[in-house]
Amino acid sequence: MSNDNRLSEGICQRLNSGDKDDEPLWNSKPTLQFLSIKKVVAVNNNDPSNNPGSTTADRYRIIISDGLHFLQAMLATQLNYLVEEDLITKNTLAVIETMSCQHILDKRLVILLSLRVLQRESPKIGNPAPLTMTPPQPKTDGVSSPGTVASVSSSTVPQSHNQQAGNRTNPIYPIVALTPYQNNWRIKARVVQKSDIRHYSNQRGEGRFFSVTFMDESGEIKGTAWNAVVDDLYEKLRENHVYLVSKARVNLAKKKFSTVSNDYELSLDRGTEIEECHDADAPVIRYNFVNLSGLQDLQKEAICDVVVVVKEVSDLSEINTRNNKVTQKRDLVVVDNSGFSVRLTLWGKQAEQFNTLPDSVIAFKGVRVNDFNGRSLSLLSSGAMTIGPDIPEAHTLKGWYMDGGAQASFNSHTQARSLSGPGGTINRSDMRTINDVREAQLGMSDKPDFFSTRATIMHIKTDNILYPACPTPQCNKKVTESHDGWRCEKCDRSFEKPEYRYIISMAVGDHTGQIWLSGFNDEENAAKANHIIHSATCNMYSFACKASQHSFNDQNRVRYGIQRMQPLDYLAESRSLIELLHSALAR
Known part of the structure; x- marks a missing residue:
């Protein structure tokens, strides 16, 4: 290829006829064009409401082209967001960073595992002709399929040799291709995690269960066994071992109880068949490492x-x-x-x-x-x-x-965050825009978040600028006047007189948006507060802020509090920009 916008001509023909174990081929990072993207909707047939519209999940099939030929491929589940967020569309040009080949029925299907978009929209390149993936070639050495040394069925009824052999004729599906409406499938997957046996108790009684995570080169899926099936399978399923799994029920995943990246999960019941596999062509654990x-x-x-x-x-x-x-x-x-x-x-x-x-x-x-x-x-x-x-x-x-x-x-992330942390220090090297604060959902967690921002004061509320507060140190709750003085409900005490505190609400804005900030007189003294009220409007300041969640009328809201504010120090700001230009970020 002479440049990134040229397709890898001939790669579809090679994918059509090449060996699925040809690592240089499947790691070749070709540049391809997406001729079409089609959503394949899978319906959960176990839904008692019989309302398919309420129990659907998505898969995406993509027609990939090298300019000469085109093939059908499937997008791995973890890449669904590329379609859903409109990052890829018809005629997108992309480098396929990782892909694999899986056997489905009498075909081999290309699975796109990771990709890099070169151009979201582009004119169609060439006049590609269709190709159909060639079926996998059967073994011709007279030896049975390698590696199935022990048949493990969760059923208590012994199975005949012919029954087990018949099960091996079911096609091997990639995990990413499993949907609830498929019947005759198998997966060959590695157990990467097995939980302890857990107990539960509810209105229907007590029981036990455990879960496993299966993984192949296309993705991962959670499997759960319940009650009597626990005795059959718990000791037989071992971590880092590979199994052929079939006749499990495919259900929509209960995301509340799972962190596995799959819209579906498996229910391992008494009819589920599991065979340990020692095949050399066993799936390995796939990682997405973060430094x-x-x-x-x-x-x-x-x-x-x-x-x-x-x-x-x-x-x-x-x-x-x-x-x-x-x-x-x-x-x-x-x-x-x-x-x-x-x-x-x-x-x-x-x-x-x-x-x-x-x-x-x-x-x-x-x-x-x-x-x-x-x-x-x-x-x-x-x-x-x-x-x-x-x-x-x-x-x-x-x-x-x-x-x-x-x-x-x-270094530690504690050190990295302390510059704009509880001490209220303004961190010029990590200023956030107002839009950044909202996009990061600061203040939405159980603990407060701290940030620095540079903004212009648009408006300051001048009504209710003082309130009577409890004089008890660290309390500061509002007190109400009663027959025996000023009463604090939090301290359950009455005082002869309150301590008045300033409370300032100001609307501040930058080029990305506007938010309301609140400040109290324990951050600024009274004289400085009065000065801000009269002269701060339409001036720019640097703020160190705390974002935290507060409940008001049974609704949770984020409150942005001022920990420190100061006028712009243009010399310090200039030095900070010079340091940024010489940092690794600017190189």
């Missing part, structure tokens, strides 16, 4: 994968949870070659069984981002960790650590 330095860019509660070196391992400890249960936890201090260290917490069985020494490389799949001390991580019960994984990212990290990384000094 520790990039955690600050992720929202609270985001789920990600990290590959890290363990610097410190704490002792096992116990804590009481909100439902008065005791659980074990263990904290790790982990680092990577981005120069940051973060606390990562393990829970329950994962904490108890962790016995890895410091300086080990571990890949974690499925960790939650928390905002404790800036940023911290927590391994989910549905997550998994692989110690010393044989992947390029782990080898690179180990080499860096042995070649001097172990003696490096590491």
Whole structure:
């Protein structure tokens, strides 16, 4: 290709006839054009309401073209947002960063796992002709399908050899292609996580269940076994082993109870058939790694994968949870070659069984981002960790650590956030626009968020600028006058006289929007407050603010409070801009 806008001519023919194990082919990163994108709607047939419109989920089929030929492909579930957010459309040009080939019925289907958009809209290139993926070639060496050493059925009725052999004729589907209306399917997937057996009690009685996460090269899906099936399957399904799974029910996923990136989940019942597979062509765990330095860019509660070196391992400890249960936890201090260290917490069985020494490389799949001390991580019960994984990212990290990384000094996200934190310091190097504050949903979590902004005062409310407050230190609640003085309901006391506090509400704006800020006299003295009221309107200031959630009339609202404000220091502002121009961000 002479430039990025030229298609990889001939690649569709190669994908049509090439070996599915040809890694150079499937890792060739071709440039293709999307001739059409079609939504495939799957209906949950288990919905008792029989209202398909209320129980649908989406898959997207894409016709890919290299200018000479075109083929049908399927978009991996994790890329659905590209269509839903209108980032790709008809005639989009894109580099396919990762793709795979899966067998479905008598065809092979290209699965697009990751891509990079070059041009969202483009004229159609060439006059491509159709190609149909050739069916997979059967084994001709006279040997049965490799690796199925043991048949495990959750049914208590023994199956004949012919029944098991008949099951092996079902086509192997990629996980991304599973929908509730399919019947004769199998998946070949690795168990990347298995939960403990858990107990529940409700109006219908008591029971037990456990869950597993299956993964193949196209995606992942959660499977759950209940009650009697727990006894049949719990010891037979093992983490990091590969299985052929069929005859499970495909239901819409209950997102409230799952962090697995799939619209569907499997119900493993008494008719489900599971066979362990030792095939050399077994799916491997797929990661989407994030550097520790990039955690600050992720929202609270985001789920990600990290590959890290363990610097410190704490002792096992116990804590009481909100439902008065005791659980074990263990904290790790982990680092990577981005120069940051973060606390990562393990829970329950994962904490108890962790016995890895410091300086080990571990890949974690499925960790939650928390905002404790800036940023911290927590391994989910549905997550998994692989110690010393044989992947390029782990080898690179180990080499860096042995070649001097172990003696490096590491930053923490606590330090990065403290500049605009509770102390009210204005951070010129990380000013946020008003639109940034809203887009990041600051103040919507359980804990307050702190930020710095530069804005012009548009209007200051002058009514109700004072209120009678409780004189008790750190109380400051409004008091009401009664027959025995001024009463504070919070302190349950009456006082001879109140302490009047200033409360200022001002509308401030920048080029992206406008918000209301509130300030009290414990941030600014009375003289300065009066000065602001009379002379601040239409002037620009730098603010250090706190965003927090407050309840008013049974509705939660975000309140933006001023911790510090000061007129622009043009010399300091200029120096900050010069430093920004010489930073790595500007290079």
